Amino acid sequence: MGVVYLARDPIIDRRVALKTLRLDLDPDxxxxxxxxxxxxxxxxxxxxxxxxVTIHDVGECPDTGLVxxxxxxxxxxxxxxxxxxxxxxxxxxxxxxxAEVALALDYAHNLGVVxxxxxxxxxxxxxxxxxxxxxxxxxxxxxxxxxxxxxxxGTPNFMSPEQIMGQSVDGRSDLFSLGVVLFNLxxxxxxxxxxNMHEVTLKIAKEACPIPSTIVPGLPAAFNPIVLKCLEKxxxxxxxxxxxxxxxxxxxxxxxxxxxxxxxxRTAISQAAxxxxxxxxxxxxxxxxxxxxxxxxxxxxxxNVEGRWAGAVIAACVLVTLVSTVVLGLMVDRGPWPAPSxxxxxxxxxxxxxxxxxQDALARGDVLAAETACLQALHQAPASPGGRALxxxxxxxxxxxxxxxxxxxxxxxxxxxxxxxxxxxxxRSAVDRFEEALEIDAGHELAASYLELATERVKENARRxxxxxxxxxxxxxASTTQPAKVxxxxxxxxxxxxxxxxxxxxxxSGHLTVxxxxxxxxxVPFDFSRKGLLGIKRKGTGAVKRTLIAxxxxxxxxxxxxxxxxxxxxxxxxxxNLLAGSQWSLKTDLPSEKSTPSFSLNRVE
Numbered sequence: 001m002g003v004v005y006l007a008r009d010p011i012i013d014r015r016v017a018l019k020t021l022r023l024d025l026d027p028d029x030x031x032x033x034x035x036x037x038x039x040x041x042x043x044x045x046x047x048x049x050x051x052x053v054t055i056h057d058v059g060e061c062p063d064t065g066l067v068x069x070x071x072x073x074x075x076x077x078x079x080x081x082x083x084x085x086x087x088x089x090x091x092x093x094x095x096x097x098x099a100e101v102a103l104a105l106d107y108a109h110n111l112g113v114v115x116x117x118x119x120x121x122x123x124x125x126x127x128x129x130x131x132x133x134x135x136x137x138x139x140x141x142x143x144x145x146x147x148x149x150x151x152x153x154g155t156p157n158f159m160s161p162e163q164i165m166g167q168s169v170d171g172r173s174d175l176f177s178l179g180v181v182l183f184n185l186x187x188x189x190x191x192x193x194x195x196n197m198h199e200v201t202l203k204i205a206k207e208a209c210p211i212p213s214t215i216v217p218g219l220p221a222a223f224n225p226i227v228l229k230c231l232e233k234x235x236x237x238x239x240x241x242x243x244x245x246x247x248x249x250x251x252x253x254x255x256x257x258x259x260x261x262x263x264x265x266r267t268a269i270s271q272a273a274x275x276x277x278x279x280x281x282x283x284x285x286x287x288x289x290x291x292x293x294x295x296x297x298x299x300x301x302x303x304n305v306e307g308r309w310a311g312a313v314i315a316a317c318v319l320v321t322l323v324s325t326v327v328l329g330l331m332v333d334r335g336p337w338p339a340p341s342x343x344x345x346x347x348x349x350x351x352x353x354x355x356x357x358x359q360d361a362l363a364r365g366d367v368l369a370a371e372t373a374c375l376q377a378l379h380q381a382p383a384s385p386g387g388r389a390l391x392x393x394x395x396x397x398x399x400x401x402x403x404x405x406x407x408x409x410x411x412x413x414x415x416x417x418x419x420x421x422x423x424x425x426x427x428r429s430a431v432d433r434f435e436e437a438l439e440i441d442a443g444h445e446l447a448a449s450y451l452e453l454a455t456e457r458v459k460e461n462a463r464r465x466x467x468x469x470x471x472x473x474x475x476x477x478a479s480t481t482q483p484a485k486v487x488x489x490x491x492x493x494x495x496x497x498x499x500x501x502x503x504x505x506x507x508x509s510g511h512l513t514v515x516x517x518x519x520x521x522x523x524v525p526f527d528f529s530r531k532g533l534l535g536i537k538r539k540g541t542g543a544v545k546r547t548l549i550a551x552x553x554x555x556x557x558x559x560x561x562x563x564x565x566x567x568x569x570x571x572x573x574x575x576x577n578l579l580a581g582s583q584w585s586l587k588t589d590l591p592s593e594k595s596t597p598s599f600s601l602n603r604v605e
Contacts, residue, residue: 077365118178179231438451507590510561557574
């Protein structure tokens with residue numbers, strides 16, 4: 001919905017973050033949006049707190065129709081980008097950060113401003129480790145989760161129950177969302193996960209939050225009552241103000257991690273240990289032994305000495321050894337040796353500190369700063385093994401960042417194309433774009449939301465086509481003459497039938513497509529992958545069950561099975577007279593991956 005640019009204010013020569021919003025909406029809704037935008041932005045512009053990103057200006061470009069908001073430019077990273085599967089905040093640091101955010105929210109709530117979209121992506125950590133809350137004033141607009149026709153859009157993982165149910169909200173709703181953030185920082189998971197929006201919203205509204213210490217072994221149990229109180233379903237049972245929450249978390253943070261002066265301002269992030277080198281294989285050891293056997297060894301020297309000379313020879317050897325030891329001892333330089341110069345000592349200290357600086361920058365995710373510091377240190381000590389290993393690690397991190405950036409750009413292009421197709425009511429093309437985007441980034445919330453909407457629209461269009469195929473009954477006009485007696489003919493009764501789709505799949509993933517008279521009736525994608533060790537996907541099997549609704553009458557039903565594990569798609573067609581109210585079983589049989597699929601359509605009595 002919005003694009004953020006790094007801009008410069010020409011009047012006072014300062015850098016600002018410029019966020020633009022385009023009103024590609026219905027004219028009436030756009031006018032309402034514009035009024036709400038300026039009203040919310042003006043309210044947020046009154047906020048002046050060190051924990052809140054300041055809003056400098058708002059306006060509208062009359063030529064392009066863009067509305068914009070100029071905000072304070074902050075150097076840092078948001079919590080969503082900082083954290084990952086192998087990086088998690090220390091519990092004391094998580095408590096400190098959430099406590100400071102709670103104080104910022106308490107200040108805003110006292111002025112009557114509610115954020116409504118607290119999540120890790122809207123909390124940025126500055127270079128000194130201080131958190132700042134972003135998007136006050138426009139969060140409500142961007143996270144309104146409604147399209148023009150009132151459909152729900154967006155992933156509500158961080159919403160409060162009152163937001164989910166469309167009730168009025170106050171500051172305690174922000175504290176619920178902040179409790180979800182705290183749970184996420186402590187455990188690396190969300191308290192109310194789900195496969196789709198319906199499941200997530202149902203859990204938020206009805207199910208209790210899991211206990212954090214049961215998810216992460218070793219997590220201090222003192223966090224349990226705090227998190228559970230934040231995530232109470234009833235607002236009256238939560239913390240009533242951000243100051244209350246900040247006081248409790250601040251005391252817990254100080255108790256968990258006493259900090260020295262050197263640690264001040266740092267954010268502790270735990271990182272996965274570097275894997276150890278694998279031991280040599282048996283074959284490599286045997287080869288080394290063979291090479292040693294081929295080295296020619298000297299033969300033994302035999303010196304026959306008569307017995308009467310043995311004592312003299314031994315005494316002579318001992319004497320030579322003693323004299324040599326004394327002479328060499330006198331030749332040793334016993335000092336004083338010249339001390340290294342002050343410049344050399346300072347150079348070594350600077351090199352070591354620069355290596356530490358590079359390691360710290362890499363640990364907090366600032367790869368560019370780590371690369372600069374490492375190159376400076378290698379210039380002074382190019383043969384350092386530790387420096388070369390660190391440089392290789394930084395190089396891999398840069399390649400990973402480049403890959404992530406390319407994937408992110410590709411996902412944004414696909415989502416943009418999918419949204420364009422969705423607006424043009426080309427829902428099938430929109431589904432293809434959103435599915436491709438989710439193959440690259442399975443956690444992209446906007447793509448997942450639009451995919452669900454576009455899929456529903458495809459199904460709705462299919463149902464409309466089916467309803468148009470149902471023959472309408474005609475009323476025969478009254479006749480003044482007596483009709484001839486003829487034998488009554490059977491007239492098909494219009495109605496609907498149920499088709500039960502069933503497939504016990506040995507395949508990991510694929511698509512089942514059912515067509516009615518050449519038109520798509522239903523597309524059923526399936527994926528039975530499971531997450532294994534370290535989050536790596538493992539193949540699985542499962543059952544596909546779906547009940548389809550079709551119009552009665554004689555129709556040609558076609559079923560097609562496609563999968564990456566099959567050499568080619570398989571399909572079969574059946575021409576049947578589907579009587580109104582009847583039920584049918586459409587079954588796919590595939591004993592194994594290498595077998596040939598078979599299909600059957602039978603009426604269920």
